[in-house]
């Protein structure tokens with residue numbers, strides 16, 4: 001192996017001979033066409049020729065194998081330089097050189113032809129970063145007929161051959177020496193030039209055809225297609241607006257193109273702010289969709305869906321380019337609206353249905369629950385009526401007390417029912433005022449202590465001394481009275497009420513160590529009239545917890561239960577700690 005410094009033809013020539021070479025941008029398709037034209041020239045003119053070509057391994061080039069065999073039959077020498085070798089050399093005229101990894105030549109595509117009519121060099125640098133399809137890859141290319149540029153390229157190739165195939169070096173030198181690099185003859189140049197012009201012509205025709213097809217497609221769809229650049233100065237530059245805008249909103253597309261604010265002027269004033277805010281959010285490499293209302297030229301209000309894709313712009317004065325499609329979605333919106341109306345009706349119907357159910361179960365329960373107290377009252381009244389003269393003053397008072405207790409029970413049940421019905425009809429008013437929450441609870445607890453046999457059974461603990469918050473005192477009273485009286489009713493020991501403030505929420509817990517509630521029953525515990533089986537020997541209506549639940553809900557709060565059957569229950573209430581009305 002020689003210690004010769006390997007080099008890229010393209011890089012070396014453009015660095016050393018910058019005044020003689022002027023790189024141009026060529027697509028791979030164009031380079032393939034050019035090389036075929038030149039090779040065809042060799043094949044058809046049958047002149048003593050030397051061809052050097054180098055490329056990256058690719059399926060495209062692999063298909064060319066036959067072509068190199070043909071060329072080798074006609075030419076004196078064909079040298080192929082590639083990363084991975086083509087099939088075995090077909091003859092002495094075909095020399096294949098497998099370039100090692102890291103060889104700078106691997107990065108480029110080149111073709112050097114020395115024949116009698118012309119000498120030419122084509123050399124392009126592969127864009128290794130490119131991820132687009134091979135045909136569309138763009139090469140920086142040197143194309144020259146100038147012997148002063150071609151000769152140094154041959155010196156580079158001599159080094160490469162000396163490095164990889166030293167045995168062939170002398171033959172290479174002899175061939176090049178016997179094949180003076182020569183200025184092209186005008187007839188050959190004219191032939192090549194004509195071919196290029198024809199090729200360009202066919203490309204232009206194909207392009208024009210594609211353009212017609214795309215315009216045809218765009219104008220035959222109902223959606224309005226547009227492209228514009230968002231300028232750094234804040235304005236926009238229309239790049240394309242499909243003429244079918246007229247189908248969408250009745251205005252000719254020229255209105256949009258000549259008046260920058262025309263489109264925005266059609267948007268319904270109630271939607272404009274939202275659209276502008278949405279547009280502010282747009283950024284390169286994103287997609288977005290927004291629906292808004294716009295006025296049609298005939299005065300109708302239509303719903304449109306504006307979907308855009310945003311790409312970085314090639315223009316220096318532009319931030320990005322917006323590719324958009326606007327579709328009329330009025331039908332869709334009307335269908336959606338219908339759906340919403342139907343849903344509202346369904347909800348109203350469900351509500352009505354629920355209320356009817358509540359009414360029926362209320363009547364059933366009323367009939368059932370009122371029977372016992374009424375019977376008790378009836379009996380007490382009977383006794384008073386019949387045996388009044390035989391009863392002692394104490395016995396009479398006892399009957400009267402029984403009647404009073406039953407009347408109180410009936411009244412409290414009626415109160416609860418009234419509350420629940422009012423809440424379900426959205427009539428229960430929520431009137432919050434600033435209250436010291438600690439003092440409010442303390443007052444309620446004291447009232448309850450004053451009417452129970454063992455006042456010490458109620459224990460009150462508060463982490464705060466006072467807590468001024470916006471609450472509805474009347475509703476808080478319902479909550480605490482119901483939870484506390486339940487605790488006292490369903491247990492025999494202490495009931496602890498505790499207050500705390502955590503994460504912006506007032507927490508109130510009422511805990512007892514009584515009969516508890518099974519997991520199964522916990523699911524229904526806040527339903528009106530629900531009573532757990534283990535509560536059947538205790539008087540009650542199944543309304544208290546529902547009342548408490550509704551009152552907490554009106555405070556935007558929550559009420560949860562933690563309980564084990566036979567071990568006790570804890571009801572946790574949390575309501576947002578609001579300190580002022582604003």
Ligand code: ADP
Nearest residue numbers: 486487490516531532535540541542543544545
């Ligand atoms: P009731 O008048 O029946 O107590 P509530 O609505 O207050 O009605 O309670 C509903 C049911 O929840 C009760 O019947 C009982 O089964 C259960 N319950 C409520 N609080 C407790 C508690 N502290 N301990 C055990 N069970 C309870």
